[in-house]
Every structure is written in C-alpha cells, then in structure tokens.
Amino acid sequence: MDWIAVDWGTSTLRAWGMSADGTVLWSEDSDTGMGGLAPEQFEPALLDLIGPHTSADTAIDVIACGMVGARQGWVEAAYTPVPCEPLGAGLTLAPTRDPRLTFRIIGGLSQAEPADVMRGEETQIAGFQALNPQFDGVVCLPGTHTKWCHVSAGEVVSFQTCMTGDIFAALSANTILRHSVTGEGWDDDAFAAAVGDAVSRPEKLAARLFSLRAQGLLDGLEPGTARASLSGQLIGSELAATRPYWLGQAIAIVGAGKLCQLYATALETLGASATIADGDGMSLKGLAAARTKLAKATS
C-alpha cells in the first residue's frame, strides 16, 4: 500500500487503499460522516476504519476530499476562487497525534458573484478531466446540492449550485405533499410532462405544487405519479434556471446512476444530450490526480 484515498462527506466516510501504480487494494466505508463529529473525533474515526489495513510501523499517507475540510470539519481547507483548476486550492495538512499519519485535505472552490461554494465536487471534476483532458463544456454533478460547472481549458470557469435534492426531500417529508408522494411506483410520462411544463412556464411553479395534493383528494392521483411529477417540476425548474450553462454545450453528468439518469432524461426532453460518468469513480480518479500533483511538487 502506497497511500490511502478518502472521501469524507457529511454522512459517510470512505477509504481506499492504493498501490503506487493506482490499483485499489481494499476499500472500507462507515457512517461516521463529518456531520456527527467534533474536531478531536476525526483522527480516531479514521484509524478505526482503516485499522485492519495498518500496523505499528505503517506510514499512513492520506489524501481526502469532501466536507472533512469544512469549517466544522477536521481542519478548514480554504476555498479558492474560480476561475482556477479544479485542484487549484491545493492541500491542507490536518493536525494529527499518531506519528504514522499524514492527512491532507483538498480545498473547495468559491465564486464571488453570484456567491457560491463547492467542496468535494472539485475532486470529481478533476477526476473527470484526468479521463477527458480535452473536455470543454459543462459538468453537472447532481445531488443534494447539484453543481453546474463550466469547464474550459483545464479550469472551472464558473459554477452554479441548485439545491434541488435538498428541496425535494424537504417538500416530500415536511409539507402537505408528504400525503401525496409517499408510496410505491414512478411515472416516466408524468416526470417528462412536469419537466416540460416547468421549463416552458417557470413562473407557474408556485401554483403547480399544491395541485398534486388537490389531484390526490379529487382525482385519486397515485403517489408514484405525484412523486415523479414533483421531481420533474423541481428538476425542470432547475433546468430553466441553468439554461445559460447547458444550452448548446457538451454536457457531462457525474454522480450516482439513478439520479444521473433522471437528469439525462430531463435534458433529453429539452433536446439536449449528455454523457454520464460514475461519481465514486471520479472521486477516486480526482484523489489520485491530487496525489500525482503532490508527488510532482515534492520531488
């Protein structure tokens, strides 16, 4: 084992043991996300997870990305303003007690106007660039806080966050719509129709949402149809807001399979096509790119 790659988000911690030639030797994960940890708990949580793969004389050389570098994380890894390379923020050393351990965190990116931040996605973009060095276009990273990133000449030029996943979860669980969308099933046609409505008349969003509840009461609308329609309305609203990003651009969607597929379908209904890349794979590629960059800088 040459080094350890770590993706440490709000709710999960993942680690991969890496050989010098980039082979994954082992992987571990746990639910000790940074959201539940105080600063002094990070090091023990990491050592707990990787313990089986280390010994008393192992040097533990770690590169990490994600919310572990937030202000509330292990140590703050500062934002670097765009335009810059996705790994332009460099690496921040975390304070450690175990003398075997060196823990470096990839910094996030920021944008002054409109104000925006990312932390973790820059590593996935770096991974995508390592595989597609000539890419010029927009990288969409769907999730709780979806990022739309204009990438050109090896740099992130600008980006836009839409908190669509966060909003979908809150509306589904914490408003009157919970009665309408909770249940089995999914309706592709309702999703596509809602995307189309949202993009063609975005100003109607506020008037469309309660209608899902009313249709449930009056017409027996199925929960799967209501959920697909809610999802389509919100993703369509996002596509209306980010049109300057994706219109006429090469589009790559990086993330988890099912969510990427939804975004690709939504874009298709608007006549735009996108290629999909696996999010975890891109994180690992990006961490490896950071490792390579570090080795070059220190050699």
Next chain:
Amino acid sequence: MDWIAVDWGTSTLRAWGMSADGTVLWSEDSDTGMGGLAPEQFEPALLDLIGPHTSADTAIDVIACGMVGARQGWVEAAYTPVPCEPLGAGLTLAPTRDPRLTFRIIGGLSQAEPADVMRGEETQIAGFQALNPQFDGVVCLPGTHTKWCHVSAGEVVSFQTCMTGDIFAALSANTILRHSVTGEGWDDDAFAAAVGDAVSRPEKLAARLFSLRAQGLLDGLEPGTARASLSGQLIGSELAATRPYWLGQAIAIVGAGKLCQLYATALETLGASATIADGDGMSLKGLAAARTKLAKATS
C-alpha cells in the same frame, strides 16, 4: 346564548358564544386541532372546551368551519365545485351522542381544472362578502396554503392555492438554509429586492436559493437578511405565478396581521395596492352568515 360559532383547524380549536343579535358573549380556544383527533374524540374535545358555558338543559347549537369537515375530521363535509357562492356547499350534520348537541359543518370548495380545494377560507370569504356585498376582484388569504380567489357577483369564480408558507417553513427548518436563516432580525430592503428579482426573472428561483447559504459562508450574510430574502423570493415567486389573479384587480387580503402586511408590501413593490381585513373577524362573520342562511332556510 343563541348558538356557538366554531373554527376548527388542523392545530387549533376556537369557539365563540353568540347571542341572537350577533354579540360575542364569550370565546374559548385550545390546541386540540383536528390533526391530532380520531373521529370519536371530536365530541368530547368540543364539550371539554365549551363546558363552562353550558348546563344540563342547554341546547348546544353549533356551526363550524375548517378542517373538522375533512375526510379525516369529525365527518366529511363534501366540497362543492366553483363557480358558486362561498357558502354554496351548505351544512353537513355531524353524528353526536349528547342529545343537547347539534353540530353542523360548512363544506369546502373545489375546482376541477386546475385541481384545487379549500376548506375554511370559504367562510372567511363569506364574511368578507357580508361586509362588502358589492366587492368584485380578488381575495387573497395568506397562510400555510395561501388562496387567491376571484370573487364576482357574490360567487367564487375560480381560485388558486400556493403552498408558500408550507414551503418557507420546510426550507427554513429542513434544508441547508436552516444554518443561514435561523436568528434574529429582518431586512425590509432585502425582502423587497427579492420580490422584485423573483417576479422579473421567475425562472431563476432554483439558482437563487443556495446563494443565501454561500453568502453566509463567504460574506457573513446576516440571518435576518437571509430570512427576509428567502421570504421575498418565495412570495415573489407566488406573485409571478398568480399574476392573472391580481393584475388590474381590486385586491383584498384576509388573514393575520403580520403576514397580510408582507403580502401587501410585496404587491406594493409591483405597483398594486391592497386592503387588509382581519382573518379571525372574517371567520366569525362568515359563520354568522351561515347561521342566518340556515335560519332563513328552516323558518
């Protein structure tokens, strides 16, 4: 005491003892809303509340409005489709055990296309009409689920629900924005600016929300400013969606003081003026109108 007026919503129960000439003799309220009650619990909850004002030989004649008439309430008081008079749905008798008690519920209104429902607001509209019999325009009833109602020639012609209050509460408590909007203060200028932005470029809503979080991280945006801006964005989005309702119309806002004032301010920034009427007062007037209508029908 001639009869008892009751407003029974999801989270509260209110009752007023009424004389034959319309004077309020007493009022009581409790937090035994219909949301927490099984069907057999309604009658005891009511008798508990009004007990001090009744005796063994008192006839208890009640007219009620609100969610007590929902499918999950005491008994379902069916919806009547618009266009119709606000009290067009008539009264539904609830099953009772106490022989002293007669309990009648005002039915809600429905609309087939776009699908919509209201329950409780029809009574406030009836109260407003009783005071303003010549009114022709739009009645806006802000709340968890704000109603916009086109009222003409004594009828509700059409209506539109926007679940803006419900969405504001869910976004403020259950998304990343909770870190940005929780705290003291309010910012009138930020509210007005957000209303203007939302109405002039409604398609940008999805892109604006996360910016409040990013401005907090990068620029130290104050929670009072962030909360006012979130409120302005959502109310502005509602005004963009309901423009066909309020544009060029006489506008009356019926509800609780502070929320009505927010809507009036938002409309003012768009050059529309509105008059405000107290929501509780209109409920009581509407219940009295239903009582008068019943007396005429049975005399």
